[in-house]
Structure formats: structure tokens, C-alpha cells
Amino acid sequence: MRIWRTPVLWLAVLLALTLGMDGLEPLFRLIQPDTQSVIYQRETFLFLLGNHVLLVLISATIGTFAAVAGGIFATRPSGRDFLPLVSQIASIGQTFPPVAVLALAVPVLGFGEGPTLVALVLYGLLPVLRNTLAGLDGIDPAVTEAARGMGMSARQVLFQVEIPLAGRVILAGIRTSVTINIATAAIGSTIGARTLGDPVIAGLVNGNTAYVLQGALLIGLLALMTDSLFEALEKLWARRLAPTVSPA
Amino acid sequence: MIELKNVTRRFGQTVAVDHIDLTVETGEVCVLVGSSGCGKSTTLRMINRLLPASSGEILVDGEDVTGMDLQRLRLNMGYAIQGTGLFPHWSVARNIALVPRLLKWPKERIDARVTELLQMLEMDPASFADKYPQQLSGGQAQRVGVARALAADPNILLMDEPFGALDAITRENLQLEMLRLQRQLKKTTVFVTHDIDEALRLATRIAVMDQGRIVQHDTPENILRRPASDFVENLVGKQDRGLKLMALRPVRDLMTPHDKPRPAEPGADGLKEDDSLRLALSVMLWQDLRQVAVFDHQGNETGVLLRERLIEGGV
Numbered sequence: 001m002r003i004w005r006t007p008v009l010w011l012a013v014l015l016a017l018t019l020g021m022d023g024l025e026p027l028f029r030l031i032q033p034d035t036q037s038v039i040y041q042r043e044t045f046l047f048l049l050g051n052h053v054l055l056v057l058i059s060a061t062i063g064t065f066a067a068v069a070g071g072i073f074a075t076r077p078s079g080r081d082f083l084p085l086v087s088q089i090a091s092i093g094q095t096f097p098p099v100a101v102l103a104l105a106v107p108v109l110g111f112g113e114g115p116t117l118v119a120l121v122l123y124g125l126l127p128v129l130r131n132t133l134a135g136l137d138g139i140d141p142a143v144t145e146a147a148r149g150m151g152m153s154a155r156q157v158l159f160q161v162e163i164p165l166a167g168r169v170i171l172a173g174i175r176t177s178v179t180i181n182i183a184t185a186a187i188g189s190t191i192g193a194r195t196l197g198d199p200v201i202a203g204l205v206n207g208n209t210a211y212v213l214q215g216a217l218l219i220g221l222l223a224l225m226t227d228s229l230f231e232a233l234e235k236l237w238a239r240r241l242a243p244t245v246s247p248a
Numbered sequence: 249m250i251e252l253k254n255v256t257r258r259f260g261q262t263v264a265v266d267h268i269d270l271t272v273e274t275g276e277v278c279v280l281v282g283s284s285g286c287g288k289s290t291t292l293r294m295i296n297r298l299l300p301a302s303s304g305e306i307l308v309d310g311e312d313v314t315g316m317d318l319q320r321l322r323l324n325m326g327y328a329i330q331g332t333g334l335f336p337h338w339s340v341a342r343n344i345a346l347v348p349r350l351l352k353w354p355k356e357r358i359d360a361r362v363t364e365l366l367q368m369l370e371m372d373p374a375s376f377a378d379k380y381p382q383q384l385s386g387g388q389a390q391r392v393g394v395a396r397a398l399a400a401d402p403n404i405l406l407m408d409e410p411f412g413a414l415d416a417i418t419r420e421n422l423q424l425e426m427l428r429l430q431r432q433l434k435k436t437t438v439f440v441t442h443d444i445d446e447a448l449r450l451a452t453r454i455a456v457m458d459q460g461r462i463v464q465h466d467t468p469e470n471i472l473r474r475p476a477s478d479f480v481e482n483l484v485g486k487q488d489r490g491l492k493l494m495a496l497r498p499v500r501d502l503m504t505p506h507d508k509p510r511p512a513e514p515g516a517d518g519l520k521e522d523d524s525l526r527l528a529l530s531v532m533l534w535q536d537l538r539q540v541a542v543f544d545h546q547g548n549e550t551g552v553l554l555r556e557r558l559i560e561g562g563v
């Protein structure tokens with residue numbers, strides 16, 4: 001299908017570069033002529049990419065479930081009392097820079113993948129939570145009133161009406177969350193998580209611009225690929241569940 | 249039958265509905281009228297328990313609603329609201345099919361029912377079934393809202409300003425459709441409006457509400473002839489009550505019938521038996537006629553209406 005073309009294209013470029021970075025050695029040699037090693041060698045790029053993606057994937061999954069569940073809870077009659085608190089957390093949390101979240105995680109959880117994961121979950125939660133609240137809140141109250149009044153159960157209203165209608169906004173929140181976390185995970189390298197941030201850090205420490213470029217290039221491509229993937233998902237969602245214009 | 253006994257609903261300090269008693273007989277259209285904020289919608293929402301009553305009892309066919317299974321109660325009550333509340337992510341057909349699907353009707357039966365309802369409301373199933381609510385005009389959307397409420401043939405209809413926010417002509421058309429449907433279907437209906445003319449036209453009995461109380465509950469004619477208070481009198485319009493009364497009665501009541509219906513001459517002009525006396529008066533005044541021919545549905549001339557008769561007996 002046409003909507004998948006862009007993400008697949010980015011994925012292809014990303015994989016080609018990950019596996020074939022050595023092929024670009026002459027190019028990097030131009031940038032860094034005096035150094036012996038111009039291609040980052042401590043780990044394979046594939047390993048770093050895999051680890052990076054895994055960290056983002058795990059944190060996004062946990063964060064999304066927690067945030068969507070929290071957002072749904074806070075908008076139910078039984079959870080309404082918590083709504084102001086939850087939405088405050090969601091908006092204040094956004095003003096926290098990711099580096100600060102990481103820095104705070106270290107003293108509590110030490111170095112490595114663990115604290116990075118925790119930071120990613122916490123940080124990724126917030127955009128999803130905010131959008132879940134906004135999406136559910138943005139539904140015309142007449143629609144949910146009619147749904148309940150016609151005899152749908154609370155579950156049916158949630159899954160057949162509210163989630164489909166709020167889904168696109170929630171999906172946009174997940175998109176923001178994942179995109180931010182791809183960058184945040186790279187910063188995780190500073191506290192010992194092995195990600196595509198490694199070559200960037202190593203390059204900065206050793207004054208090797210080629211390393212920095214390699215890491216940055218792959219992180220950028222990963223972010224682009226993910227972003228276009230979500231764009232395709234949003235389009236698909238809109239087409240399937242909330243068509244606004246005449247179905248083409 | 250719906251009975252409200254001494255029902256009250258408070259929202260914090262405000263008393264939205266204040267100790268009301270109301271009985272809606274089976275097959276009757278009870279219209280709740282009153283100014284904005286007088287508690288009409290709240291009353292309606294208590295009947296299907298979208299809101300619980302603070303005190304008092306609500307019985308549907310003799311059974312207290314608080315004890316009933318919520319889904320069972322609501323699936324048997326069509327509900328149409330002003331905002332239509334159509335699901336924007338569902339097609340017209342699927343919106344209408346909501347309750348039949350909840351009741352797990354077989355697919356063929358649902359499809360047949362949707363087609364039937366669209367036809368009944370004069371919307372071409374072929375062109376409307378697959379449209380989405382955003383693609384409908386206000387009047388079409390409200391028709392679909394009414395169709396959805398009727399879909400599973402509930403015994404009871406609750407309608408909260410289903411024709412609100414429409415232009416006068418579309419509104420009148422939907423009211424006439426509603427009257428026509430009601431003659432066929434005889435649903436026990438509670439209908440909310442703040443338009444007194446709509447109330448007079450549709451109601452078997454009108455309940456006039458003011459600040460959470462029912463100040464008069466009576467037939468349209470009695471509301472007009474014997475308003476219980478100044479409030480009701482002002483609501484129905486002191487001065488043009490005569491015309492409003494004439495609007496309630498059909499030409500049939502006052503016409504002088506022929507011995508035998510006559511086939512109409514081609515191009516003959518006149519009134520229909522179902523037209524209101526008010527319309528008859530208007531026609532006579534405008535065309536300066538002393539009498540007008542009256543036709544039945546088949547187009548036969550069944551009698552004439554005389555101007556003197558109308559003026560003497562119209563109110």
C-alpha cells in the first residue's frame with residue numbers, strides 16, 4: 001500500500017547505513033584525515049541499533065499502557081476526583097528536560113540500561129497521558145450520552161466509541177513520546193546504556209567528528225523512520241475508524 | 249406507562265427537578281415545555297437513569313427503574329437528543345443499527361430494518377446508508393437520530409429537543425413526519441421542547457415546567473383555554489390564543505359535507521380535510537373567499553367550509 005512507502009524507504013536507508021558504514025570510509029577519511037580509525041569499531045552498529053530500538057520499544061510499550069490506562073481511569077466517573085492531579089502531572093512533567101530525568105535516575109538506580117529504561121518510561125508516559133486526556137475530553141458529550149442512553153455498557157462505550165474517536169490523538173501522543181525517547185535513549189549512553197549514542201559520546205570525548213556523525217546519522221534516520229511510520233499509522237486509523245471526508 | 253412520583257433531583261444546592269408527579273399513559277405523547285434550565289432534560293435523563301433521582305420513585309410499566317437492569321431498561325427506550333449524538337466514526341446505516349446490534353439481531357434483519365427506517369423518514373437508502381454524519385445536513389442528521397431511536401422498535405421514546413436548531417420549514421416537516429409515525433406506531437413518548445407551537449402540535453398532553461416544578465399538565469386545548477397561571481398564559485401567548493386553538497382543529501370538524509364525494513374538477517383549488525382551521529382562515533383572508541372546497545386524500549371534493557361557520561365555531 002502507498003502509505004507504507006515512506007517508512008519502508010527510511011528503514012531501507014537506515015539498515016543499509018547500519019550494515020554498510022565501512023563502505024563510507026573514504027568519505028569519513030576526508031572529514032577526519034589525521035586519525036587512524038574513522039569508523040566506530042567498539043560495537044557493531046547493528047548491535048547498537050538493536051539495543052537502542054529495544055530500549056525505546058520496551059519503554060514505549062510500558063509507558064503507553066500505563067499512560068492510556070491512567071488517562072482512561074482519570075476520565076471514568078470513579079476516577080474523576082484524580083483528573084486535576086493527573087492532568088497537572090502530565091503538563092508539569094513535560095517541562096522537565098530529559099537530561100535531568102536521567103541525572104536523577106542515576107543516584108537511585110545506578111548506571112546502565114536499567115535506569116535509562118526507567119527514565120524513558122517516565123518521560124515517555126507524559127505525552128501519551130496528556131493526549132489520552134485531551135482525546136477523551138475532546139469527544140462531543142452528546143455522543144457518549146447517546147451511547148449510554150441507547151443502552152451500551154460502559155465497556156462498549158469505551159471500546160466502540162471513546163477509544164476509536166480519541167485514538168488518533170492518543171496515537172499522536174505515542175508518536176511524540178517515541179520520537180523524544182529515541183533522542184533521550186541516545187543520551188542514555190552517558191550513563192552507560194549501550195545505544196547509538198555511544199559513537200557520539202566517544203567521538204565528542206576523543207575529538208573524532210566522524211564517530212559523532214555516524215551516531216548522529218543513524219539516530220536521525222531512526223527518528224525519521226519512526227515518525228513516518230506513525231504518520232502512516234495515523235492515516236490508517238483515520239481511514240478505518242474516523243473517516244471525516246467521503247471515503248475515497 | 250411511565251409514572252414519576254414525587255421525584256426530585258438536586259445538583260449540589262440547585263434543585264433542578266422539584267418534587268414532580270407525572271404520569272404518561274401508554275401510547276401517549278407527553279411534551280415537556282418550559283424555559284431554559286427549568287429541568288426538562290433532567291427529568292428525561294432520570295427516566296432512563298442517565299441521572300439517578302435524588303428522591304422519589306420512577307416506574308416504567310409498574311416497575312421501579314432503580315431496580316431494573318440498566319441495559320434492559322435503556323434498550324427498550326429509544327433516545328434522541330438535540331445534538332443528535334450520532335457516532336462520527338460510524339456510517340448512517342451503522343448508527344441506525346446500534347441498538348439492533350446490541351440486541352444481536354441477525355444481519356439480514358438489521359439491514360432490512362435500516363432500509364425500512366430510512367425510507368420511512370424519506371431518505372434514499374442507496375445514497376444515505378454509507379454516508380457519515382459529517383456529510384449530512386442538520387435536518388438529515390436529526391432524522392437519522394430519530395431513526396436510531398426507533399430502530400429496535402422500543403416501547404418508549406425519549407426525545408430531548410430532537411428538532412432543535414433547525415430552520416422553521418425543516419422543523420415543521422419533521423414534526424409532521426413525527427405525527428404521521430406516531431399515528432402508526434403509538435409509542436409512549438416523552439418529548440422535550442421549549443417551542444410551545446411544537447408542543448401544541450405534537451402533544452396528547454403537555455406538562456408545563458417552571459423552575460423544576462410542573463405547573464400544569466393537561467391537553468393542548470385545555471392549556472390554551474384554561475391556563476393555570478400567568479406563567480402558562482404568557483408561555484402560550486395571551487393574544488394569539490384564538491389562532492393557536494384554531495391550529496389544533498382540522499377542517500373536517502367544521503366543514504359542511506356533501507351528500508356524496510364528488511370527483512374534483514382538474515386544477516381545482518382548496519383545502520384538505522386534515523388542514524388546520526387556522527390555515528383555512530388564512531387562505532380565506534388572503535384570497536378573500538366566503539367559502540372553500542375541501543378534499544380528501546384521494547382528491548375527491550367532500551364538502552365546503554363556510555367563512556361564517558369558521559368565525560363562529562372556530563374557537
Ligand SMILES: Nc1ncnc2c1ncn2[C@@H]1O[C@H](COP(=O)(O)OP(=O)(O)OP(=O)(O)O)[C@@H](O)[C@H]1O
Pocket residue numbers: 259262263264282283284285286287288289290291442
Ligand atoms: N450535570 C449537572 N450538574 C450541575 N447542574 C446541572 C447539571 N445538569 C443540569 N443542571 C442544572 O439543572 C437545571 C436544569 O437543567 P436542565 O438541563 O434539566 O434544563 P432544561 O430544562 O433541559 O433546559 P434547556 O431548555 O436549556 O435544555 C439547570 O439549572 C442546570 O444548570
Ligand SMILES: [Mg+2]
Pocket residue numbers: 288289290408
Ligand atoms: Mg435540555
